[in-house]
């Protein structure tokens with residue numbers, strides 16, 4: 001009888017430990033999910049001006065090295081507002097449309113509009129890719 005009681009107790013202990021282990025694992029999984037959401041929600045829409053920022057390794061076109069130098073050389077002489085990311089993005093009506101990148105005024109003007117003659121070869125495609133990738137200040 002005494003033996004049976006001991007076995008019963010130890011069985012109870014095991015299921016208790018199992019429950020505890022499952023609880024701890026569950027807590028970590030849930031904590032991990034929350035951390036994922038937290039990280040997503042603090043992801044900045046405009047990435048700080050750091051050339052080839054490690055935050056933006058996904059981008060193939062970078063504003064600081066691929067867009068601004070070409071604007072300086074080919075456009076700023078007539079469009080002083082294209083001399084920085086801030087002033088370019090402040091132009092109204094907006095020249096950049098991240099919702100429908102191929103409808104962006106700046107892209108259309110150099111792709112098939114009156115500004116095509118001033119744009120270096122391939123600049124329209126670069127601008128379009130930059131806008132498609134979120135038009136970040138990267």
Ligand code: HEC
Pocket residue numbers: 071074075076077078079091095105106109110114115118119120
């Ligand atoms: C020789 C001067 C000159 C140069 C160089 C020039 N532009 Fe323009 N741009 C103009 C004029 C004038 C207009 C207004 C007439 C028109 O829209 O065609 C204009 C209009 C625009 C517009 C329409 C919206 C707005 O802000 O007025 C965009 C976008 C634009 N240019 C982009 C560019 C880009 C990008 C470059 C460089 C690749 C460039 N331009 C080079 C003179 C220039």
